[in-house]
Amino acid sequence: MKPVYMINGFLESGKTEFITFTLGQPYFQIKGKTLLIVCEEGENEYDEVLLKRSRTVMELIEDEEEFNPSNLVELEKKHKPDRIIIEYNGMWNFKNMKLPWYWKIEQQISIIDGSTFPMYYTNMRSLLAEMIRKSEMIIFNRCDGIEELNVYKRNIKAVNQTADVIFEDANGEIDEIFEEDLPYDLTQDVIELDNNGYGIWYLDSMDHLERYEGKKLQFVAMVLKPDGFPKGYFVPGRMAMTCCADDMAFLGYACEYAGADALEQKEWVKVTATVSKEYWEDYKGEGPILHAVSVEKTKAPKEEVISFA
Numbered sequence: 001m002k003p004v005y006m007i008n009g010f011l012e013s014g015k016t017e018f019i020t021f022t023l024g025q026p027y028f029q030i031k032g033k034t035l036l037i038v039c040e041e042g043e044n045e046y047d048e049v050l051l052k053r054s055r056t057v058m059e060l061i062e063d064e065e066e067f068n069p070s071n072l073v074e075l076e077k078k079h080k081p082d083r084i085i086i087e088y089n090g091m092w093n094f095k096n097m098k099l100p101w102y103w104k105i106e107q108q109i110s111i112i113d114g115s116t117f118p119m120y121y122t123n124m125r126s127l128l129a130e131m132i133r134k135s136e137m138i139i140f141n142r143c144d145g146i147e148e149l150n151v152y153k154r155n156i157k158a159v160n161q162t163a164d165v166i167f168e169d170a171n172g173e174i175d176e177i178f179e180e181d182l183p184y185d186l187t188q189d190v191i192e193l194d195n196n197g198y199g200i201w202y203l204d205s206m207d208h209l210e211r212y213e214g215k216k217l218q219f220v221a222m223v224l225k226p227d228g229f230p231k232g233y234f235v236p237g238r239m240a241m242t243c244c245a246d247d248m249a250f251l252g253y254a255c256e257y258a259g260a261d262a263l264e265q266k267e268w269v270k271v272t273a274t275v276s277k278e279y280w281e282d283y284k285g286e287g288p289i290l291h292a293v294s295v296e297k298t299k300a301p302k303e304e305v306i307s308f309a
Contacts, residue, residue: 001104009111010090032082039089094130110135114143193219212275255290
């Protein structure tokens with residue numbers, strides 16, 4: 001079988017930039033030759049030095065009728081590549097594409113310009129659907145200033161539920177958590193947070209505190225009583241490993257509780273509390289403040305440390 005990597009997207013969506021970036025990465029400096037088949041010429045061109053350094057040969061096929069198994073086999077015979085990358089033309093209907101029978105698509109990635117997505121989704125939905133239907137990864141770039149990313153994701157998931165959807169702006173990947181991806185139900189009377197849920201809630205509440213204002217949470221936590229903390233407050237939280245065993249942090253927010261003085265440092269408790277947005281000096285502004293409804297002593301969880309690794 002001949003491994004094939006399919007990169008598709010509409011003209012000027014960023015396919016060439018993505019492939020150029022990939023060819024330049026250390027992990028791509030692998031043995032053997034790469035055949036790059038380009039099916040349209042955009043504004044950006046491939047750098048000859050990069051192609052030579054990555055042992056990549058490029059062939060251009062501009063006519064859809066020429067993109068057929070017979071011609072593709074001839075290109076393979078000509079160059080004898082170990083792997084093939086195809087930059088596919090987004091205006092060619094993907095369901096009509098035919099590859100030689102022994103070419104196996106190892107990975108299919110769709111590149112989408114976030115700034116023009118609504119236009120293509122409205123006017124060329126059938127082409128777009130065929131393009132993304134079997135892609136393992138959908139990368140939206142140029143997402144600066146776009147507030148409807150959750151709508152974009154729903155549009156994609158309606159066609160391809162299993163695809164990984166990634167959003168990027170000028171600073172790189174956007175680490176956005178959408179409400180539908182949360183591992184708990186925000187409509188519940190009491191939102192119960194397990195290990196995974198606690199970590200996601202802690203991060204999400206930094207950016208989307210409005211989701212939690214007035215909500216009631218319940219979770220198991222360790223008691224932290226920092227020196228100089230106001231009377232009637234403590235910090236329930238969890239130790240978290242963010243990337244490795246040496247990189248540990250305590251994740252928790254201030255909690256108002258009348259019985260705080262009676263709590264012991266590092267004991268385990270089950271906290272039920274409501275969330276509000278208030279000024280807190282340590283936050284240097286407004287942030288999440290918990291107001292305990294109940295704090296009950298409990299035993300330590302089986303996994304005391306949560307992980308983001």
